[in-house]
Structures are given as structure tokens and as C-alpha cells.
Amino acid sequence: MTRTGALTGSADGVLDGLDPEQREVATALSGPVCVLAGAGTGKTRAITHRIAYGVLSGSYQPHSVLAVTFTTRAAGEMRGRLRELGVAGVQARTFHSAALRQARFFWPQVVGADLPPIVERKLALLAEAAARCRVGVDAGLLRDLAGEVEWAKVTNVGPDGYPAGAAAGGRDVAGLDPAMIARVYAAYEEVKTDRGRIDLEDVLLCAVGVLDSHPGVAEQVRAQYRHLVVDEYQDVSPLQQRLLDLWLGGRAELCVVGDVSQTIYSFAGARPDYLVRFAERYPGATVVRLVRDYRSTPQVVAVANALLDRAGGPAARTRVELVAQRPPGPAAEFCEHADEEAEAAAVARAVRRLLAAGVPAREVAVLFRINAMSQAHEQALAEAGVPFLVRGGERFFDRPEVRQAGVLLRGAVRAGGPGAGAGALREEVRAVLAGAGWSPEPPSGSGSVRERWESLAALVALTDELAGQRPGAALADLVTELESRAVAQHAPMVDGVTLATFHAAKGLEWDAVFCVGVHEGTVPISYAGTPDQVEEERRLLYVGVTRARRHLWVSWSRARAPGGRGARRPSRFLDGVRPSSGAAAAGAPRARRRGARAAARCRACGRPLHDAVERKLGRCRGCPSTMDEALFERLREWRRRRAADAQVPAYVVFTDATITAIAEAQPTAERGLAGLPGVGAVKLERYGAEVLAICRGEDVSGAADGPPAH
Numbered sequence: 001m002t003r004t005g006a007l008t009g010s011a012d013g014v015l016d017g018l019d020p021e022q023r024e025v026a027t028a029l030s031g032p033v034c035v036l037a038g039a040g041t042g043k044t045r046a047i048t049h050r051i052a053y054g055v056l057s058g059s060y061q062p063h064s065v066l067a068v069t070f071t072t073r074a075a076g077e078m079r080g081r082l083r084e085l086g087v088a089g090v091q092a093r094t095f096h097s098a099a100l101r102q103a104r105f106f107w108p109q110v111v112g113a114d115l116p117p118i119v120e121r122k123l124a125l126l127a128e129a130a131a132r133c134r135v136g137v138d139a140g141l142l143r144d145l146a147g148e149v150e151w152a153k154v155t156n157v158g159p160d161g162y163p164a165g166a167a168a169g170g171r172d173v174a175g176l177d178p179a180m181i182a183r184v185y186a187a188y189e190e191v192k193t194d195r196g197r198i199d200l201e202d203v204l205l206c207a208v209g210v211l212d213s214h215p216g217v218a219e220q221v222r223a224q225y226r227h228l229v230v231d232e233y234q235d236v237s238p239l240q241q242r243l244l245d246l247w248l249g250g251r252a253e254l255c256v257v258g259d260v261s262q263t264i265y266s267f268a269g270a271r272p273d274y275l276v277r278f279a280e281r282y283p284g285a286t287v288v289r290l291v292r293d294y295r296s297t298p299q300v301v302a303v304a305n306a307l308l309d310r311a312g313g314p315a316a317r318t319r320v321e322l323v324a325q326r327p328p329g330p331a332a333e334f335c336e337h338a339d340e341e342a343e344a345a346a347v348a349r350a351v352r353r354l355l356a357a358g359v360p361a362r363e364v365a366v367l368f369r370i371n372a373m374s375q376a377h378e379q380a381l382a383e384a385g386v387p388f389l390v391r392g393g394e395r396f397f398d399r400p401e402v403r404q405a406g407v408l409l410r411g412a413v414r415a416g417g418p419g420a421g422a423g424a425l426r427e428e429v430r431a432v433l434a435g436a437g438w439s440p441e442p443p444s445g446s447g448s449v450r451e452r453w454e455s456l457a458a459l460v461a462l463t464d465e466l467a468g469q470r471p472g473a474a475l476a477d478l479v480t481e482l483e484s485r486a487v488a489q490h491a492p493m494v495d496g497v498t499l500a501t502f503h504a505a506k507g508l509e510w511d512a513v514f515c516v517g518v519h520e521g522t523v524p525i526s527y528a529g530t531p532d533q534v535e536e537e538r539r540l541l542y543v544g545v546t547r548a549r550r551h552l553w554v555s556w557s558r559a560r561a562p563g564g565r566g567a568r569r570p571s572r573f574l575d576g577v578r579p580s581s582g583a584a585a586a587g588a589p590r591a592r593r594r595g596a597r598a599a600a601r602c603r604a605c606g607r608p609l610h611d612a613v614e615r616k617l618g619r620c621r622g623c624p625s626t627m628d629e630a631l632f633e634r635l636r637e638w639r640r641r642r643a644a645d646a647q648v649p650a651y652v653v654f655t656d657a658t659i660t661a662i663a664e665a666q667p668t669a670e671r672g673l674a675g676l677p678g679v680g681a682v683k684l685e686r687y688g689a690e691v692l693a694i695c696r697g698e699d700v701s702g703a704a705d706g707p708p709a710h
Helices: 011-015 020-027 043-056 072-084 095-111 122-132 139-154 162-168 178-195 200-213 215-224 238-248 298-308 340-356 371-383 400-415 422-434 448-469 475-490 531-545 612-617 629-646 656-665 670-674 681-695
Strands: 033-037 065-069 091-094 227-230 254-258 286-290 333-339 364-368 388-391 497-501 510-515 548-559 592-594
Touching: 011 020, 011 043, 020 043, 020 286, 033 043, 043 065, 043 072, 043 227, 043 254, 065 072, 065 095, 072 091, 091 095, 095 200, 095 215, 095 238, 122 139, 122 178, 139 162, 139 178, 139 200, 139 238, 139 400, 162 178, 200 215, 200 238, 215 238, 227 238, 298 531, 298 548, 333 340, 340 364, 340 371, 340 510, 340 548, 364 371, 371 388, 371 448, 371 497, 400 422, 400 448, 400 475, 422 448, 422 475, 448 475, 448 656, 510 531, 531 548, 629 656, 629 681, 656 670, 670 681
Parallel strands: 033 254, 033 286, 065 091, 065 227, 227 254, 333 548, 333 592, 364 497, 364 510, 388 497, 510 548
Antiparallel strands: none
């Protein structure tokens, strides 16, 4: 589809380049209009051209149109496209921005004073409210309280009604009793009143209150805005819908655009039923389905459609079956791995192949369900020399709970531990992290308490990995390893691979997308207890898949950590989607499935190696090491200098496991070095000559000024 450029000077020129369905939207100038727009079908294009056509044809006055959406980025994009079409004066705002503008204008007229200031830090007032209720909370619980208060207010639930509303809504926040939340919620409202402040949710409530209780004000707003457009209508909350109804005042000059299959914010109060039942509420409404997908190849579209073939709930009622418009591309790949480390390493290798083939790093994304999953991929990409950015969340080692755990572990080192040995290290770390909130079993429910536990559990997994690689490792070795890994986060990375959760990826797109960790317990998440919650998890994966333009990988691992029991199974959502899961859905791609890597063999006894740590070492754990200790120390010192010169963590040069394997194998030729785990073609070219020289006993201390690590 050719995108229309600058305005040609006529209303008809705005319609040039639109497909038949987009043209139907653009010319449906009288409401009510409902646009069911699938991913990548050009919904923003359709509604901006509708506004432009209405203005240029004389049907609309620019100042009489109000277009609302949910993010400032989306509102800015809408304004930019309207400017390209030569239309100025249209108000394109978020719900909060539009409500704040109206509340600030009318508040002095109806109250006699300016609208109260908006609180800058809600958490500080919530902490004071919790203290009034004699409830002890930490930063994580405060964030959860803030989320619950926000949900309650946008769903029109007051403090008194919170326990019943939380039960009806299936709210389950780890460690928080609904009655206690209600008390803190009420106290928070009192603290705001005492301070003379309002919060962002109050902005909507103030606008609703003014319009609802002052008919004259409502008539002024309705006279101003005669044509309303709502983007991402599947994400509207009850409070936002109430404000929209007041803006309309019973009129039907409304155009809504949405995709129920992309409803992923129900936990924050979004109600897709407003979109689902639009035609019931407005009999005779014009309903247009945008089905032509201009973003993704037929192979990606086939996976997306197959994902929804078994969907239930509202998505099944208003589902849009996408029709790919792009030329064919590579088959989607479904890959199984032994553990998360192996999965991350495989993704990093695939990313390097893409970059070598000319795909820019900024056009590659690794998407996952929970933030804690980023750590393995941060490390793997760093080891592969691939720059990356973490979007929509803190990098793993920047998270408060991880920083706190680091402080506790360093304190334990200073205090002295129980001694060396893998078992002692594992036990000591678990004891230390228990003081930071880790427990053998995850907490119930969702929220920051669960996220905190997941981050600490990732540290436990890292400990087990180190203990498996180096049976004699002590707590100080773990702390050194963690500090080394954390250093990589401080390197400036402008053009890099994006690491993001499925939620943070909404509204974005890349040439290549890796959906990782797609196994039961994570996708769907373990605490998705109701059918509706499970279906929302399916939609999350759908959002991830539809971010891809050309390359799509979907992967999972059988175990969390190397050597773990491989009891995981692929997500139920992949049944009928991945080729090996039975009869594939109609139109599903002939995707290539990668199983676990082929088993290597122990160089000492010849037994097949299925454990990731054993594969790195090249031998069974029980087989005696042939490592030359002096060579190992020379290699470590060389690695330290190399890493310091390049200003990267030591493991970016070579991991400890690779250094160990080299010291055991003692290669004397390039072929022998190339066959060791962790020594790929790039590192062989970069470091091979120096490593072989060290193995021969030569001094390479003056060679550290060679090419940088990346």
C-alpha cells in the first residue's frame, strides 16, 4: 500500500492510496462508527484520513473534533499525521490531557478556586496513609497499593466498596488483605484532602463531576466538540467511558477504533466489553473491519491467526482474521531448549546472524512475559558483543531488590561464610536472599511482590549455575561474578537490540522478534487463575507475535537452570500453532522446529553430555579435571587486561566456563581452540592467536592493545 504524502489540495486527494476498508472508514463521516482494526492494518491511517476528509470536505470544523487516545506518543503521532495532511486545529489528546484541560478551565467557574495541584509522588502520600493505618509497607508494596487505588478509582470503586469489588474483579495482590487495602485507600484520600492535592485519577473524576453536576458546563463542552474519535477503544475504563458519555450527551457522533484481540490491560481497569457491545448500544452503527495486514509477512500472520483460532471470551466474538499483504518471508521458527541459559545463548547467536545479514540492531527485539527473564538475555547478548536496550523497565542489576541483594551478599562476605563448596554456596545464598524476600515457593498473586521474588529467584539460579561450573566457588566468587555482570549495564548503548516485556512492546514493531520463555507457568503466567485471565495471556502472546514484520522466533526451555529437571512443556497456546503439536491450524506456516541441541560427548569418558554446564566444560561433572591451574590463572589475567582495555565485563571476553575448558584442553592449534564451547568464529578471530600463544607458554602482555571487544 502506498502511503499518501502531502495533501493534494482536495478532499478526494486524502482518499488516494487507501484500501477499500480504510476508504469506507474515511468516508463514514456520520456516527456512530465502530472500526475493528487488526494488528498492522493501518488504523491510525484510517482515522486520521477520516478526520482530514471530514475537515476538507466541509463536514467538520477542525476545532469541533476531539480525538482521544491513551498515550502521549499516540496522540503526538495522530497530530503529526494530520499536519502532513494539511489539517490544523484538531484536538488530539490523551483522556487525561483532555480532562485536565477542561477541569482547569471550568473549575474556577463552578468552585471559585483553581483546580488543586496534582501530586508529583503518589507513593509518598500512600506511605503516609499506610503509617496512619499502622500498616508496614516497603517500596514494592507501595507500588502495589498505588496500582490497586488506581484500578479502584478508574472502575468507580470507592474505599468502602473495595473488598467486594476486589473479590468480584479477581484482584489478588501478594501479601495484601483487601480490608487493609480499603483502609489505606480511605486514608490516602484523607491525606490528599489534608494536603489540598489531587492525583491523576482525580483529574478524570473532577472532569466527570463538573460535567455531571453543571449542565451548563456540559453544554459548552458539547457545543465545542461535536465529533469524537476514540483510539484503542478496547482499553477504555468505566471512568473514561463515563467521561465520554458526558462529552456526547446522548449524541451519536462517535467513531471508535480498537482490537479486542489486543486487550492486555484488564488488570488496570480496561473493559473490552464497551467495544464488543458497541453495535448493541448503537443499533444501526456502521461497523468496518480492517483486515489487511501491511506490517507482517504471510508466515507471521499465519501464526497470529492460528493463535486466536482457539481463543475464547470477547476476542472470539469480534476477532479480526488478518490477511497478509506483504510478500512471503522466512518461516517462523519454534525452538525448544534444555534450559533458559541455552535458550538465551541460541537467541544471541540468531541475533548475530541477523546483524551479519544486514538487519540493524534497532530492528530486533527480544520479548518476554516477566521482567526477571531479561537477565539471561542481557548476559547472552553482552557475551556475544551485541548492544541492547531494556525498554519499559529497569535493567536486571538496576532493580532495587537486586541492588539490595548485592548489599546483603557483600555483607555476608565481610562477615565470613561457612566455607567453600557448591552445597555451602547454594545454602548460604538462599539464607541471605531469604532476608530480602526470597522463598522456595513463589508468593500467590501478582504485583511487585511477585516480581521481586522472580528477580531474587533469578539470583538463586545464577548461584546454582556458578556452583555447577565451579564446585569450589565461595560467596566472594559469586559477588565478584555479579559485580562483573552489572558493569555491562553502564556502557552507553544507543542503537541496540530491544529487550522488553510483551506489555511494553504494545504499539511497537520490529523486523525481527524473538518471543522467548513461551512455556507453561510463564505464558500463561502461573497466577492466571480464571478463564478470562488465561485468555488475556493468550492475547499478550498475540501482541508479541504481531510486533514482527519479517522474522519471528518463538522459543521455550524445558528447565530454568542448567542441570535442572526438564519438566516444562510448551505453552498450551502453541497447540495447533507449532508444527509438531498436532494438526496445525489452517494456514499455519511450515515452520522449522529446533529441538534441544545435539548432545556433545565427554572428552574423558565419551558419555553424551545433556547438561548445559557439562557441555560448556566438555566433560562430565564426575570426570576428573585435567585443568592446568597455572594456565587457567594466566588466561584469567589476560582476560582481565583485555576486558579492562575494552571497558567491558570479563565474561564478555570469555566466561569462566570457557576459560576452564581452554585450560583443560590446552589447545595448540586453531582447530582445537575453535572446537571448544564459547569460542565462536568472531572470538576465534579476535582472540585466537593470543590464547594459543598463552597455551604455548608465551608472554602476550604487550598484545592487549589489539582490537576492542566490540
